Amino acid sequence: MHLSATLPAHWRQAFRRIGRTLVDGVLPPRCLACGVVVGEPDALCGRCWASMTFFAPPWCAACGLPFPHPMGEGAVCADCARDRASWDRARSVMRYDKHSRHLVLGLKHGDRTHLAKALGGWMHRAGGEILERADFIVPVPLHWTRLFARRYNQASLLAHAIHAAGGPPVAPDWLVRRRRTPSQGRLGAAARTRNVRGAFFLRPGRSVKGRRLVIVDDVLTTGATAEECARVLRRGGAGFVGVLTLARALRAGG
Numbered sequence: 617m618h619l620s621a622t623l624p625a626h627w628r629q630a631f632r633r634i635g636r637t638l639v640d641g642v643l644p645p646r647c648l649a650c651g652v653v654v655g656e657p658d659a660l661c662g663r664c665w666a667s668m669t670f671f672a673p674p675w676c677a678a679c680g681l682p683f684p685h686p687m688g689e690g691a692v693c694a695d696c697a698r699d700r701a702s703w704d705r706a707r708s709v710m711r712y713d714k715h716s717r718h719l720v721l722g723l724k725h726g727d728r729t730h731l732a733k734a735l736g737g738w739m740h741r742a743g744g745e746i747l748e749r750a751d752f753i754v755p756v757p758l759h760w761t762r763l764f765a766r767r768y769n770q771a772s773l774l775a776h777a778i779h780a781a782g783g784p785p786v787a788p789d790w791l792v793r794r795r796r797t798p799s800q801g802r803l804g805a806a807a808r809t810r811n812v813r814g815a816f817f818l819r820p821g822r823s824v825k826g827r828r829l830v831i832v833d834d835v836l837t838t839g840a841t842a843e844e845c846a847r848v849l850r851r852g853g854a855g856f857v858g859v860l861t862l863a864r865a866l867r868a869g870g
């Protein structure tokens with residue numbers, strides 16, 4: 617009888633783990649989304665990669681919404697043609713859906729802050745066009761009471777990771793959240809707009825006049841928060857306002 621067969625199962629497992637650690641030098645890297653062992657750190661396994669919808673051109677020149685067919689240089693989607701947002705350009709890495717939700721929520725509520733490095737790298741790639749000539753990245757702030765409870769702001773983590781990946785410097789405290797807005801989770805578009813109206817202001821003494829800024833957040837849902845932040849920066853005289861998010865919700869079928 618083989619020695620290992622006489623050991624209790626959890627011992628065998630522990631020995632195997634120690635053996636592997638000794639061989640690899642470190643614990644094996646795991647898929648960022650589902651946790652299976654993968655070949656390289658900060659990556660997704662093939663299944664998770666295939667399940668997620670990464671945005672790619674052709675897309676709306678303004679908001680980055682993917683088009684089913686090439687529409688020509690500078691073409692914008694129906695929403696952008698109808699309404700002028702306060703920001704100039706927006707880009708997102710991926711669609712916010714049941715597959716990407718796990719990554720987003722893990723970063724936001726799950727203390728999986730180590731995700732930020734990889735996700736920030738993806739955002740740096742997806743936002744290349746708007747980051748290229750930007751002066752600063754401005755993360756969407758949390759209200760201080762929420763920051764106190766959560767201990768970190770996921771938008772700040774992403775902003776610093778984008779900078780670490782080669783992006784512009786972070787202006788961490790230029791935007792301030794004036795009041796604690798109720799969670800946007802179950803609100804519709806109109807309610808979200810009301811909810812964040814007047815919620816942000818520019819920290820006194822900070823001048824954004826003529827600056828090229830990119831607002832960073834984890835998810836763009838209706839766009840109400842990004843719009844409100846962009847309005848504040850625009851009112852302060854910003855020369856360019858971009859919006860870069862990890863994920864973006866699309867209407868069903870969109």
Ligand SMILES: [Zn+2]
Binds near residue numbers: 650662
């Ligand atoms: Zn996976």
Ligand SMILES: [Zn+2]
Binds near residue numbers: 677679680692693695
């Ligand atoms: Zn658009």
